[in-house]
Amino acid sequence: MDLHFGDAEPTAEERAAVDALLGPPVTAWEGGDRTEADLRSAARAEQARDRLLPALHAVNDRVGWISEGALAYICRRLTIPPAEAYGVASFYSLFSMEPRPARVLHVCTDLACLAKGVRDAGEGVASPCLGLCERAPAALALEAGLPPKATVYGGSPAADATPYTVERPEPPVADAVPQAGGQGLVLLRRVGVVDPASLDDYRANGGYQALRRAFELGPAGVIREVTEAGLVGRGGAAFPTGRKWDATARQPDQPHYLVCNADESEPGTFKDRVIMEGDPYALVEAMTIAAYATGCRKGYLYIRGEYPRATAALETAIRTARARGMLGADILGHGFAFDIELRKGAGAYICGEETAIFNSIEGYRGEPRTKPPFPVEKGLFGKPTVVNNVETLVNVLPILLTGGSDTKLFCVSGSVGRPGVYELPLGTPLRELLDLARPAGRLKAVLLGGAAGSFVTDLDVPLSFEGTRAAGATLGSGVVMVLDEEVDLPAFLVRIAAFFRDESCGQCVPCRVGTVRQEEALHRLGRRRSDEDLVLLREVGQTMRDASICGLGQTAWNAVESAIDRLGAFK
Amino acid sequence: MSYDRLTHPLVREDGVLRRASWDEALDAAARGFLRNIARHGPDSFAMLSCARSTNEMNYVGQKFTRVVVGTNNVDSCNRTCHAPSVAGLSAVFGSGGGTSSYQEVEDTDVIIMWGSAARNAHPIFFHHVLKAIHKGARMFAVDPRRTGTAQWADRWLGLNVGTDIPLAHAIAREIIHERLHNETFIRRATTGFEEFAEQVEPWTLSVAEQVTGVPKEAIRELAHAYARADRAQLCWTLGITEHHNATDNVRALINLALLTGHVGRYGSGLSPLRGQNNVQGGGDMGAIPNRLPGFQDILDPEIRQRFENAWQVPIQPRYGLNLTQMLEAMAEGELTTCYLIGENPVQSEADSLACVKRLSMLDHLVVQDIFLTKTAQMADVVLPASAAWCESEGTFTNSERRVQRVRKALDPPGEARDDIWIMCEIARRMGHDWHYDGAQEVWDELRRLSPAHTGMTYRRLEEHQGIQWPCPSEDAIEPPYLHGRLWKEDPGPRAPFAVLEHSPPVDLLDEEYPFRLTTGRRLDSYNTGVQSSGFASPLRRGETIELCPEDAAQLGLARGEEVRISSRRGTVVAPVHIDPALRPGLVFMTMHFPDEVDTNALTIEATCPIAGTAEFKAAAVRIEKVS
Amino acid sequence: MIPLQPPRRLIDVEVDGEAVRVPEGSTVLDACRTAGKDIPTLCYGDTLTPKNACRVCVVEVEGSRTLAPACSRKAEAGMVVGTDTARARHSRKVVLELLASSTDLSTTPMAKEWMADYGADPARFGEEAATVAQPPKVDNDLYVRDYGKCILCYKCVDACGEQWQNSFAISVAGRGFDATISTEFDVALTDSACVYCGNCVEVCPTGALSFKTEFDMRAEGTWDESEQTTTTTICSYCGVGCNLTLHVQDNKIVKVTSPHDNPVTHGNLCIKGRFGYGYV
Structure with a gap:
């Protein structure tokens, strides 16, 4: 490609950050010294577009921001047009394209923290949900450097004078699981029980039994068991996992890819984080099984950039599994080759959408793709791809060992005494879950499914996919956010609207402009009642639902609609 | 600088050009031609026809030369660019056109761009190449x-300037030694393979590496x-043709296409990319000294007969002078009058000072142009x-032999008139009562008269958006590629391999003149800049001498610094531009800004003996630094 | 021989109750146009891969949960399409309102007619409604970027990028409502990879990108399309033979485009063909 570069040069530190990731440049044409051979012949530099996101992270995490010189150097190394790389870098909220201090404090101002009284970000930068809802109000300090540092803050009231400057150890993972160590847990049974860093500990607690069983069953057998167990996706869409795997496995086009969607960003959701932090090998094993069943040799684990502890746990788990032959060329001596590449997101809720995640991994803007074609046909790099959420994948382990668990994880936050991740049988009435979590104050409503979900007041609604659907709600990602009578409902709705406005990728008009108009109308309604604005909300909402490209726009009006219809908001 | 359009005729009086009426100017033009023909015979006349004008104008121009004057001395600036392509292709295949279509470039598997900066010089052709690359074609x-x-x-092969034949020979040898040549095609459709x-x-990869500077692995990969x-597809531009041995x-x-059978089939072919909008058409229309309209050989008595019947005059049974020979004939005093249409040889010819001198020896020079160019100023x-x-009706023929309609969108300024009208008026004054009712009649x-064009009515050209x-x-509609006959059991006239010798550039490097200067085009400018200076291109930075960072450092030069560049023929001054695309010893200039920096004061008038380029x-x- | 394309199968589709037969691989938009149904489009370009970003072309497809973009959805055998259902009309109306309330559509062809047709009332979002209004970017003498008129259809990015020009001078930057078409770090075009081919201007559906001549004439109030003639001829520069459509007002060339169905250009030109007419 005949790329155009300006005069900006990278600093030594920026260059070192990129070279540490990519190795030194091989030719003059990609940023190395000019040699005589370079000036006589050159092969085309192939675009290494999929290294873009890691390269941007490398600079941003080391220097704190991405300068013109740094971006140009990345582009030279990877053969990417600077304008395109800029478009990608500026898509992610964790990257800065202008100078800023090395340490940035991201203060969660999202729903669960709002419910705990947070009004603004104070000294920090306002952040969408950090997935630390059991510790709300929460904050995350990211400090660029070698190595970069991340400090998680939770459970401190924002009014505290110096809470976000001192480094403090995080509480143990098990603190997020009120049932930890208890009976009846299947998916969470090892959280707080095993050392998350220890493969031996994992194996001593039933680890890698399921993979052995998978090898006995063969790929078709695994798919049959998963199909028969009736497992459906836990990311929100509840699509039958067995069908997805079967469709991918049957695709003649090669290679196949596995993507684990760990970009858990739905406000109020933190279950995947807890699994990854507390039982990372379970995810590695489950991915290996999924890859075996669907014929993938390569898997990407896409984790949101705001999960430092989960990222560290998985890095350790993947490295250790590889060292012990649980990943790599010949897993467990069964001739099956598979490896996992960990990809860090950089602050974009939309990248959890199953096709936006492909664009993000490939080094493009994390914009959803048009479906059809569906991922099983043309997914990552245009190849057949199976995308599963973390919770979905770890469900495969008990299916192969005991025929499956009938349980689901719920992320309980808001006005309760014992927030955290709960594991209960599907169909458990909402009331029972609340009894365990101990609501504080007089209950006003429960937000099921997160910002894209809806409010319910009927506590007898069974927590199953069918049950919630019958009640006009959704389980979504398992968010159960409890609001008491004290909640400022209009402000809460404005925050939901602001979330979608912030996180809209901007690709399609209904969502890009509709989320803005929705927020504006809610602001107005917060000041005065207006039938016109209610009509307007409904019309814009219906259009977002009908005409948006992806689930973000299609669901951006759900919660507001249910608040108006069920909670009598703005009456 | 930008040029103003000519809006009225000019005649020279007492040594200066003054405004004149059309009658006055046309009379003067005709009178001068008649005088010289009467005194020195028809061969004292020459016409330079315009490669930027329509086929119709070129047809009338060559007809004027052959019928009104009675000579074959007609040529165009084709000579300065692609005459060698035409000469080479027609010697092998009997036809001078590129053999393929743009669509075939998109549908091919391997593309070789040889001496062609098409990305900048032919941007829209390169779009077709890019389509092919995105579809998986490999490009060299x-x-x-x-x-x-x-x-x-x-793969880029950065050869030494003027070592194309060694490189091609090494590729051929590698193909033959690896038995990758197409034996069936060679046997059936070619001659002279053994000698070739x-x-x-002798041209082993190692020998070629020494001579061309290209690593042998790269040569092998391409082969x-x-x-x-x-x-x-093998595509080339002026990097091949602007050499003293260009036809070779x-x-x-x-030879490489013959060796591998990459010609005469869909997707396989040879494409010279033409530099001017109608340089293809000019030749096709017979505005060259050796061909009649339809690229028909003037030496063929049957063909001549057909034209003599149609035009009712005898046609000289011999080739006329080409541009290079014309310039020589001027110097010898054999050529005394010239009718230049839309050509600016003073600024486009190598060794421009010599050209000025020769033109000034003419008895009568008529220049028909849209600008008062340096050449027009001598008329x-x-x-x-x-x-x-945009101010006349007609057709152009592009690099893929596609004849397309040109339409009038604007009225010409002032008294400016259509080329065909002007020529008819002069013809009338020279005793030929010509009249054409518009371009379509031409x-x-x-x-x-031209079988190759017979099926192309204006209506069909419109319908098909041009026809090849x-x-x-x-x-x-015929297939988009030429020479399908070569794949038939009886291919007709066979295509001869050429036996060629390497001949390095004439202007030798030595201690006094250590840098190899090569020239070319930039994206936003064109030829002598007469047309392209009319718009405010944000990319334009004027003439510069481009050199590599190493040479700049060694000479202690910074970007923008003025330097003196001298050759054995002349000296110019230009600012420095540093370009990492160059290597030590290799420098680059354009010919776009002759009024500021006359690059052709440096270039050498060593011409190709066959094509005259x-x-x-x-x-x-x-x-040298200007201090 | 010229390789033959494999024959395309024909499939039957129903559009507004009418049976239509189209070649396999056609889009719903193709089917609708075959049936003589006029559907508004903005981001759709006849030389570009559909991006289906604007969503004004949405139609109702039986069995589909959401509306489908006609421009990109492939027609399938037995598909039942409603182009003018209440639901489709409603979405089109609101999409037009969302666009018109945030973007200056004054130079978007057909916008006024569509708004009237669908009863769109962009004023109902109030005077405080956020817009993308901003001053035009005039950083060179050839063309102007007036992003207050930009609907982010991606066509310029696609034309500049892999689909045609491969210069990649611009991209979409930022996110959501704040997204813009931008060079790297928003540098001026003169510092960017732009080669001034104008192929972005050729495909812009709203006049956000316009030639400087048109921009200046509009500012002076002298731009008058009813006084313009268009004539297609051949470029006067290199030998590729690009087809130019000259837009002439008062015997002056005011704009140069290229026919999109032309086999040489596919609607694309280079700087010389697009802008190099100053000398006539």
């Missing part, structure tokens, strides 16, 4: 500089890719013409 770029084109290549194989035998491709260069490339009569592409006359020649019938691509220069 052969160019001393790592141009924009080369940056898109799977013998000739290239294998080209020979093993199911379909392959072209033949060297054609006895200046006739203001309309701009062909075209229909041409269609009757040959198009002998109004009822059919000068070696613009290789001069030896010295670079």
